[in-house]
Amino acid sequence: MSTPAGERTRGSLAAVFFDVRVLRVLGQVVAILALVTLALYLQDNYQANTRDRSGQSGWGFLDEPTGFNIAYADFRSTQPVRDAIWVGVRNTAASAAVGIALATAIGVTVGVLRLSHSWVARKAATLYVEVLRNVPVLLVILFTGAWLQTLPRSTEAYELGGLIEISNRELVFFGTTLNIPYVALTAALALYHGSHIAEIVRGSIQAVPLGQTEAATALGLSDLQRLRFVLLPQAFRIGLPPTINQFLSLTKNTSLGIAVAYSDVSSLGFRLIGARSPALQTIIVLMIVYLVFSLTISLVFNLLNRRLQLVER
């Protein structure tokens, strides 16, 4: 397609610059060049700013000793930065995995309760959802941490049948000892994201056509059977994609562990920068860690999602 201006000057050099196709290519080339120039300029400034600081360039810092201990971990200050990051990655994974499981359990329970026969249970579930969903997650984490601090000391720990023991230092759960920062972060994330998942669960159950409920009732299924065999399996398909987003968001929110002194990878990164690790490289490592977590979770659950979807003609 050529513009009227192009027709008049056909054959001349000017015509080339009025051609939309040429302009499109040219515009993109200019944009890429501008981006590359900006990147080079920033890199130049960065190098000029960090030249006179030792240990600020390259990746050698990964092998330097950290100079600090990590609470609740078998880690000495003489061990290299590399190992500290690995401790952080494991802690992030531990909190995210348990948080996802608990949040799902809470979400399904509360979501189902919001549709129960009992007015009291419905209102209680609504209250939980509307309170938790509308406060910042950092506040939930800080509040949980502060509340756990008001528990008695370990010598006077609360006990529950000898299997569960909780104090302001640790939670002993069927023989497993969990430190309080971990408990605070994981419980808070489960409560917060559980309220979001509850809304997804409720929406998905309501999205199952009413005829399914009626048919199940007509077959003589009880309330629980109807839920277990008819509604939840179909709701699961509808609700899985938004739930995956909640899982991703929960994993990223483990980075708020710093607020309760939990040694997740972000708060260790923060401490490493304070202990003279180069900021840019440390943050790049953090970003790579989170991108790997995000991609793994999307991959696993999207495979599940694909297997679950109905195959249509």
Next chain:
Amino acid sequence: MVGIPAGFPAADPELAGLVPPEPEPPRFPPEARLTPRQWVRANLFATRAGSVLTVVFGLLVAYVAYRLLWFVLVSSNWEIIRRNLRLFMVGRYPVDELWRLWTALYLLVGLAGFFSAATAANVEQLARAAGRDVERPGPVDGLRRYWPVLAALVVLLSQTRTWTPTLLTLAGGVILLATRWLGRRAPGLARFAWLAALVGVVAAALVMDGPGDAEWSKWGGLHLTIFVTVAGISLSFPLGVLVALGRRSSLPALRAMTVAYIELIRGVPLVALLFFGHYVIPLFFPNTVEPPPALARAMIVVVLFEAAYIAEVVRGGLQSIPRGQYEAAQALGLRPWNVTRLIVLPQALRAVIPAMVGQFISLYKDTTLLAIIGFTELLEVAENSVSQPSFLGQRLHTVTFAFAALIYWAGSYTMSRESRRLERRLGIGERT
């Protein structure tokens, strides 16, 4: 004659969204009035499982309510809130300059009152011109819509030690009522609402940016929280729309750049990006140039972060526009930019209003993360005030956090209710 009814310019894209569709006459059987006894049977003890749930949750709710009342009325010392209320609200903003904040508040309240009333009157007028009945909301509707914010305001004012803040707040209420009264009489000015919002926000920011500790980079408390939220929304929204258009563009280089940007930002937590803004961005500036203040760097990060999420929301809307809309617009001879501006974007944005408000709410809640890199916004004040000498070692964290939670909750809950209301009024998500 087939066509548009007289006096009803149906082609106006703004109007298409604002006038609710004519409701169908209800076709339900007449509602059965339950006696209290029947209601209890139907809603509390309908089935055996339902009865168990009622008893269990009845006890649970009673226990939680008892603990909550005990916490609020008996066990907690709210003195820390009373003594630090100004810190919670405006951080270290100097007392002598507080008039700036009240002036800015009155300006915004006045503009909001005037233009909300003018817009409502305008919509009413158009609906009446189309021959529809209009229900005018009364003051009770206002109370019902904004009760969380009003309740939080009452709690706030109950913690003040002098009458001045209460009187100044009441003056704000009078301004609101007066400007609403004026606005109802000027429906024609409704079309300037966006311009007024822009001018109002900029003017308010200029008034509030005072000398010394009143400088904008030193703001704190709820004031900072609201500033970051409003500035963040107004900057990240246009950027997000542009990025979404870039992602749907037919230019491969542009598409690749926007996809890389969106996916990179969305894969990383905001905390890591805030660290980046705090530590690394200053290193990108040449020695000869003073890097921007810490708050500006945090704002850059917040805007870039939210824009990536908003772009994905807008993309959802863009994808929901049928091809025929593009083709029809092109057939009318519109230029590509006008196809987007006049036909596609208005429909796409309208379709994603609920998701967009959800994103704004999450920005409001995300401002708390500024506490982690050392800004004294509302949550940081709640965390810090307990280590003041007179309150040290009294475990008042739960008290200050509960107070901050009330304020965050009131704002967020009101926004989410308003979004649901808008959703219903625009008929989004209803299958027809």
